Amino acid sequence: MLNYNSNSITSLEGDHIHQLQKNILKKIILPRPLESHKGNFGHILTIGGNENYGGAIIMSSSAAVHGGAGLVSCATDSKNLTALHSIVPEAMFINYNNDVDLINAVKKADVIVIGPGLGENTAALKILKKVVLNTVEKQFIIVDGSAITLISDQQNLKTILANRKTIYTPHQMEWQRLSGIKIAEQSVSKNILKQHELAGTVVLKKYHTTIYHTNTPPSQLKIGGPYMSTGGMGDTLTGIIAAFLGQFHYKNYEQIVDAAVYTHSAISQKLSSSRYVVLPMDIIGELQNFMYKYASQAR
């Protein structure tokens, strides 16, 4: 059963869907309490980045650090260690091929990002299984990129994730793999039914990204554009969502996800006024200023 009044799901198609506005930011991005420390702002664990896709998990980790996470650990291929520490020295490194270290890191995390640049081979699937099997109910798990593709035919993992606070962040092709709905047929009504089956939040990324929630009707972004179409843009989004979930404690966490997704596109839109393309690292560089502006308005 759906957890919100869905009398006419079909009426949610197109322009009738709830549009996210910037007021969501003032509600979520608040000034920090004076008596606080890094332990209050979330320990994020990012997992991914094989030897070809190290940049993906580095961008995710960097976005988490710049988005305000208290602590960030990055579990990746050891070939990425030097690059990770050069680009984001605030992040700690874990060799994702060391089972004991990986499982310990999973147990310590408040928020887990799995998938950016993980790859789709047998080794990647083994890591994914190890991680999901060691998670607990209170943790947030953001499932992105390769992890979405890998999980598509792993019913047991989907069942475990249905009992976690899971956020899937597919683009349309990944959603086709996960939901079985072809891109041309991805209507709001069909997507709602699939989201309900998965029992996790679904951020369906595209022009006018739509977020399918468990307890409230879907919401849609009307900001952002093709200046965002550069590899790594979605990897960066995972770090922002993770940082927001780790540090903000709004009662309905799905609204925290909405605010993170809005922030990612709002920064891009702002920067696009003077750039032909906006790069993922540009967004990361602007996060602190952007969040400062909204936290000051809330004072």
Ligand SMILES: NC(=O)C1=CN([C@@H]2O[C@H](COP(=O)(O)OP(=O)(O)OC[C@H]3O[C@@H](n4cnc5c(N)ncnc54)[C@H](O)[C@@H]3O)[C@@H](O)[C@H]2O)[C@@H](O)CC1
């Ligand atoms: N610097 C890096 O290390 C990068 C690593 N990446 C990683 O590479 C792995 C594979 O991800 P990809 O997404 O590239 O490959 P996928 O094969 O999952 O998806 C790409 C395909 O989907 C199609 N598509 C249809 N609708 C789309 C939409 N709305 N948005 C995006 N693509 C759409 C594209 O045309 C393309 O054929 C992931 O783990 C990802 O995190 C990518 O993020 C690129 C950058």
Ligand SMILES: Nc1ncnc2c1ncn2[C@@H]1O[C@H](COP(=O)(O)OP(=O)(O)O)[C@@H](O)[C@H]1O
């Ligand atoms: N034309 C566009 N309009 C709006 N947003 C876009 C556009 N192109 C890309 N994006 C955004 O960029 C991100 C791309 O994510 P994804 O395809 O997963 O990138 P990657 O895996 O390369 O990091 C999503 O947030 C998507 O909504």
Ligand SMILES: [Mg+2]
């Ligand atoms: Mg992606």
